[in-house]
Amino acid sequence: MRSITFCIAVLLCLRAAASDSSAICELQDVPGNSNDWIVLQEMSQGCWTNFTSLDGKEVHIFKLLSSRGRHSMIQFNVTAANPSVVIFTSSSAYSVLLHDNPAVDIYVTNGTVMTFFQPTGGRQQKNVAPFANSDSELLKWAAETFGGVTSFTTAQDPETITFTGMKGTQRPSMCDLRPEIPENKQFIKLKPKDPPSAELKSCYTKNSGEPIHVINIPDDVKIRHVYVRFSSESKVVLRGPADTMWTILGNHDIKLLTNNRVMLKDMLLPSKNTISDDPREIRQKVLFYYNSTSITSYSEIRMNMSHIQLWILDSTSSSVPAEVQPTTQAPSSSWVPPLNMQLFSSPDYRSPLDLSSKVQSDKRVYAEITTESFGDFSLNIKVTSCLVRSTPVVRNMPFKEEVCYTDGCPKRLRFSFEMLQDLPSSSWNLECAVKLCYDSVKFCTNETQVKSTLQVKPYIPNQNPCVQFGLSAVLGIAFGGFLIGVLLTGALWFIKIRTGHPVALGMRSTAAELSVLSISGCPCGVTKRQPVPTHPSPSENSSANASIGSTQSTPTSSMA
Ligand SMILES: *[C@@H]1O[C@H](CO)[C@@H](O)[C@H](O)[C@H]1NC(C)=O
Ligand SMILES: *[C@@H]1O[C@H](CO)[C@@H](O)[C@H](O)[C@H]1NC(C)=O
Ligand SMILES: *[C@@H]1O[C@H](CO)[C@@H](O)[C@H](O)[C@H]1NC(C)=O
Ligand SMILES: *[C@@H]1O[C@H](CO)[C@@H](O)[C@H](O)[C@H]1NC(C)=O
Ligand SMILES: *[C@@H]1O[C@H](CO)[C@@H](O)[C@H](O)[C@H]1NC(C)=O
Ligand SMILES: *[C@@H]1O[C@H](CO)[C@@H](O)[C@H](O)[C@H]1NC(C)=O
DSSP states (O other), rough: OOEEEEOOOOOOOOOOOOTOOOOOOOOEEOGBBOOEEEEEEEEEEEEEEOOOOSOEEEEEEEEOOOSSSSSEEEEETTTOOSSSEEEEESSEEEEEEEEETTEEEEEEEEEEEEEEETTOOOOOEEEEOOOSSHHHHHHHHHHHHSSSOOOOEEEEEEEEEEEEEOOOSSSSOOOEEEOOOOGSSSSEEEEEEEOTTTTEEEEOOOOSSOOOEEEEEOTTOOOOOOEESSSSSEEEEEETTTTOEEEESSSEEEEEEEESSEETTEOOOOOOHHHHHOHHHHHHHHHTTTTOOOOOOEEEOOOOSSEEEEEEEOOTSSOOOOOOOOOOOOOOOOEEEEEEEEEESSTSSOBBBBBTTTEEEEEESEEEEOOOOTTTOEEEEEOOOEEEEEETTTEEOOOOOOOSSTTOOOOEEEOOGGGGGTOOOOOOEEEEEEEEEEEEEEEEOOOOOEEEEEEOOOOOOOSSTTTTHHHHHHHHHHHHHHHHHHHHOOOHHHHHHHHHHHHHHHHHHHHHHHHHHHTTTOOOOSSSOHHHHHHOOOOOOOOOOTTTTTTTOOHHHOOO
């Protein structure tokens, strides 16, 4: 530091000349929180050492903060990582697309909800670390369990976390948390989601004189500590809420006007001025203080983060890339199971099925399986199988999927409960085994069950019971009847030639058996339904009456 000129502004009661409504200049959003004259970076608690355990493992802790939604999705790529223990902690729920590496052991603190999506066929195990009330408690546990901690990273809304495989050298051996720029760690790459606009607004005016840069943190913003770096000699105005502290870093000559405390090297300078957050008042004070006619740049910061870092750049120098994230606190609500199955009575999926009323078994039921959105990731639901259960009966439930043309549209299925027609129970649990997949079927969760309960009542036929017969059923019955007729005729003829008995009675029973067959072969044709055993014994000595309703008992068995 060659010299620092720190001037204390003389407070003068300036007449409020509110005629200049355009204030300083027309503010515009700064995409990526970075442009030619200002770069804004979030700072969060973290640390980094060169620790490696005795068995050669690094120990990395990630604290994930989410500002949007109740759960988020991240990609976690450890394919290039050194052998490591990785511990996740978060108060919001995450789905993790894991690019795995068997040399990496993953831990999740008790209470952190994380679902790991794997390239199909991969492992999905994770270990549980104890619940930790604070970051220091978790650091302590990790240090005691693994012998030390290589890094602690607070990541706000990351989209991708990638291990580069680089090793830290010549670092302190204790991981003491301090504000840091997580992006500065070389062994991990954090790719944030696009920050929302309006965190940094700025404007720039060409002026002839010495540049004057004005930073304004409005009074309703949470920022309390700002580290400011300069790329050249500058005149600046740093204005913030009353208890803001600015730490000036670097060796350039700085002329400064501020209303807050300032840390210069190891020197804490108390606040001397008051400047409101109104641009018009700022403008007046700045122009008077610097005896200037214009302001070069004016920037407003609205980032909900206690620590930030600012770079104030010469507008001709190339900008420092910075990616800054929204900083709202992670919501603490717990993660609800992400899958839901709703039943509908019509194919337009508009009229939900009244689950307390009974569905006639010949009616179709339409099911929509939905999952909550995972931010920018669209997930597909893959239905592997469905079954119906009414203890002790379990039946596989065939289903048909409705066509879906876009990613992420709700999964829609059609069911028919005709197969339950003959079963005594009316209340059924419908369960489907589903997977959530990302990127078609590349990353899928393990199967989970999605369930619904419904009441089924048997179909009561109308006057024309077999009107709905398909061609194959008709052909099947016709052929069966023909076959049995042939067999019976043969049998009766055989009896006749062996015993000499007349055939009249036999022919009558043939007709009776045939009518039984055609009734029992007709799934909608029996007027009186009786509960029947689920597995009727084939050797049952069935009479014509008992065989009603059971296709398993055939006339030939009664002849035997
Ligand atoms: C994972 O990270 C490694 C190393 O950086 C990289 O080579 C690889 O392409 C990444 N994989 C994916 C799927 O992004
Ligand atoms: C997680 O915490 C709950 C209650 O806080 C406890 O019952 C459970 O045993 C813990 N699980 C593990 C694996 O530590
Ligand atoms: C870590 O760096 C320190 C210097 O700060 C050095 O003394 C120590 O040996 C290094 N440890 C490892 C494991 O490289
Ligand atoms: C303010 O600047 C003007 C020219 O820009 C100069 O004439 C004047 O002397 C300056 N006033 C002070 C107090 O420095
Ligand atoms: C800022 O963060 C605090 C918690 O740190 C939260 O209560 C508040 O709602 C946030 N404000 C905005 C505008 O996001
Ligand atoms: C997921 O499935 C795999 C293979 O079927 C199994 O080894 C693993 O334990 C399952 N994971 C969970 C969390 O159920």
